[in-house]
Amino acid sequence: MTVAVPLSDAVRFEQVWTRFGDKLIHQNISFCLQQGQILGLVGASGCGKTTLLREIIGLQMPIQGDIFVMGKALPKQADQLDLQISRLSGVLFQKGALFSALSVFENIAFPLRELGIADSGLLQHLVMMKLQRVGLSASDAGLMPAALSGGMVKRVALARALILEPSLLLLDEPTSGLDPIASEEFVSLLSELHGELAFTVVMVTHDLDILRDLCTEVAVLADHQLIVKADLPKVLAFPHPFIGQFFHNRRANRVFCN
């Protein structure tokens, strides 16, 4: 007889409070995200979405509360963060996605080199596999970031975020700055990779098409709190002024009524 082992949540926040000086950012945030889900995180500019992502990778510490990633409690001090925990997540930040002085190859290889992998044959193999997987060709490996289109930059950053095969992928406004076609291509690539690799995603996005087509759940940050985390129809029906502004305007109505 096989016994089903319950999956631990990919991310769990327990009564998390965040402050910068006397400025309150997060007030008593608690939520669980099951493995394999794609969570879209929305909220007004400056409400603490990026900070929440930074907390998941241990770059920012809450002043109170506990955060668990893949069942492991994050340490309370940055210098206690070990490699094992930081390897659980791959991150694609909105700004400064790539190291501008490094080639595409070296950008993708960076996390491997940091782990101490120096075998050039192995590096070549792993980087080229990922490069191909995100829809780029071997000849792109030698290019410098300045020579890439916006869509290519995001693909290289995604390859780098996935190079260590993380269980959790964190994306901060991944399609901002992309034209609609590049944006759609990036979303279908993400969707394919998610189907194949079954990682969990937390994604900050304002893109209503992404929230509708890709996210399995949507969480809304407002008034320093996570006011709702549910599937999109439930979020749309949740009574709150921010939800009214964000989801019930003419553009949103066009997206959601299709």
Ligand SMILES: Nc1ncnc2c1ncn2[C@@H]1O[C@H](COP(=O)(O)OP(=O)(O)O)[C@@H](O)[C@H]1O
């Ligand atoms: N390291 C920091 N020190 C002081 N204030 C910060 C720091 N990081 C972010 N903030 C402030 O916290 C608030 C939330 O920031 P952020 O998480 O970047 O918001 P969002 O991503 O939702 O736009 C902002 O007012 C920002 O200026």
Ligand SMILES: [Mg+2]
């Ligand atoms: Mg942000």
